Amino acid sequence: MKVFHLNCGSLCPFGLRELYNSFLNKKKGPLENKGHSFVCHCLLIEMSDYLILVDTGLGLKNIEWAAQSYPGAFFTFFDQKRLSISETAFYQIKKLGYSPKDVKHILATHLDFDHVGGLPDFPKAQVHLYRPEFDYAALAPGRYYKKFWDHNPLWVFYDRPTEYWRGLPCIRPLKGIAPEIFFILLPGHTRGHCGVVVETGEKTLVFAGDAYFYNHQLTSDSSFNIPLFLYNNFFQWNKSEFKKSLATLKDLNKELGPDDVLFCSHDKIEFGKF
Numbered sequence: 001m002k003v004f005h006l007n008c009g010s011l012c013p014f015g016l017r018e019l020y021n022s023f024l025n026k027k028k029g030p031l032e033n034k035g036h037s038f039v040c041h042c043l044l045i046e047m048s049d050y051l052i053l054v055d056t057g058l059g060l061k062n063i064e065w066a067a068q069s070y071p072g073a074f075f076t077f078f079d080q081k082r083l084s085i086s087e088t089a090f091y092q093i094k095k096l097g098y099s100p101k102d103v104k105h106i107l108a109t110h111l112d113f114d115h116v117g118g119l120p121d122f123p124k125a126q127v128h129l130y131r132p133e134f135d136y137a138a139l140a141p142g143r144y145y146k147k148f149w150d151h152n153p154l155w156v157f158y159d160r161p162t163e164y165w166r167g168l169p170c171i172r173p174l175k176g177i178a179p180e181i182f183f184i185l186l187p188g189h190t191r192g193h194c195g196v197v198v199e200t201g202e203k204t205l206v207f208a209g210d211a212y213f214y215n216h217q218l219t220s221d222s223s224f225n226i227p228l229f230l231y232n233n234f235f236q237w238n239k240s241e242f243k244k245s246l247a248t249l250k251d252l253n254k255e256l257g258p259d260d261v262l263f264c265s266h267d268k269i270e271f272g273k274f
């Protein structure tokens, strides 16, 4: 197994860069606040005869549809995306010398546009998803951009967790995938939001998706800052579930071995360490 860390999208949600500059910079905060503040951290995993993508980030259609009507145009404005073909998973996979056709499985942490924008670029891949996320997407049309799955991907749904991993409900094994790669349930950001664990044999990677937003949240709960307050209060499906998931991750973070890594989707500093 070989794991690549890809940034498949650079974002700077409207207004947040200014807030970072005015608050965090003075306090030597954890964020780099020049340029695009957020990455879309995705994993590409090379197995013996196929590839797995964990989230797709922004894809070719995000670029093609950027100026189209809501929600595409709204999010293009709000998130101030870089929208570069060179950041798509499709492009980066080819640059690494693979064929996008070899992506047989995509594990989606959830269905927000910055995590599944690349689904149409891999139409033959099986897309693994915790079913409550799909059901929630049907009920929350304003949040989701369903065009990203208009092509009817080969969904592989999971209705419920199968066991526990370090106290977290998990779904393991995933259909057709080695048991070293599996979902952990981290609801709150969205109803069916999951993280993904990858046990490489040498270390354990815990990809938390949007269960937190930047690393500071794992180690501090005392310092108040406006971007974090806004994020915690306006972008979560369920605040108390979100807090529960975050508390679990904080505990997990203390228990992980020195080589193990817990990381989320959008923290640019975390991404830079790989």
Ligand SMILES: [Zn+2]
Residues within 6 Å of the ligand: 112, 114, 115, 210, 265, 266
């Ligand atoms: Zn996100």
